[in-house]
Amino acid sequence: MEIDLINGLSIILIAISISLVLSILYYTLKTGISPMPGSARARRCVLDHLTRISEQHPDQSLTITEAGSGWGHLVIPVALRFPQHKITGYELSWLPFIICRFLKLILQLDNLTLHRQDFLIADLSSSDIITCFLYTEGMSKLRQSLEKQDCLPRWLISICFALPGYQPEHTQRLNDLYNTPVYFYLMPEN
Structure with a gap:
């Protein structure tokens, strides 16, 4: 039971991380530049x-x-x-x-x-x-x-x-x- 909860949370975190990366990639392609801060x-x-x-x-x-x-x-x-x-x-x-x-x-x-x-x-x-x-x-x-x-x-x-x-x-x-x-x-x- 505990392992299923950990696996479920891991899958959710991985899905969120992938969504965030894909979002940044999408807007990078759309705008032509990544949201990169200046020095x-x-x-x-x-x-x-x-x-x-x-x-x-x-x-x-x-x-x-x-x-x-x-x-x-x-x-x-x-x-x-x-x-x-x-x-x-x-x-x-x-x-x-x-x-x-x-x-x-x-x-x-x-x-x-x-x-x-x-x-x-x-x-x-x-x-x-x-x-x-x-x-x-x-x-x-x-x-x-x-x-x-x-x-x-x-x-x-x-x-x-x-x-x-x-x-x-x-x-x-x-x-x-x-x-x-x-x-x-x-x-x-x-």
């Missing part, structure tokens, strides 16, 4: 730059949007550091979205709104700053989406991949294994 150095670099922007606009409540918030490795620290700003994260894959939402609830981040939605079809017109860690094709799609909506943010910060057709104001190379670039764009005003 701690990249996160610090982005947070430092956001801090400079925030300090330059002390009387303004900024809207910071993360396109592809994944497991929350960037959007959660951004919400923690900037309680005075409105932070929004978009994630399509349900497992990272649930983990990120759980962290939001545990940390009581009232300034953070999470959407389980494709950011490419979301209304980003209220975004002052967009942060992202996508891939080459994803950056092209983001550009097309922003230009189609005619809603360029004031700033765009991209880890690793450039925004085609735009010249970054500054590129910072991280002192890591890949010499990862972080692109900082001051976007043209609409």
Whole structure:
């Protein structure tokens, strides 16, 4: 009897694990990128730059949007550091979205709104700053989406991949294994 219970629980755990892996694989194929977090150095670099922007606009409540918030490795620290700003994260894959939402609830981040939605079809017109860690094709799609909506943010910060057709104001190379670039764009005003 005890062995049957253990075997039953083992089968359930294996089924859940396989379902989770298949879900991540499905959304990886659907979006073209896995929900892989950026490095701690990249996160610090982005947070430092956001801090400079925030300090330059002390009387303004900024809207910071993360396109592809994944497991929350960037959007959660951004919400923690900037309680005075409105932070929004978009994630399509349900497992990272649930983990990120759980962290939001545990940390009581009232300034953070999470959407389980494709950011490419979301209304980003209220975004002052967009942060992202996508891939080459994803950056092209983001550009097309922003230009189609005619809603360029004031700033765009991209880890690793450039925004085609735009010249970054500054590129910072991280002192890591890949010499990862972080692109900082001051976007043209609409």
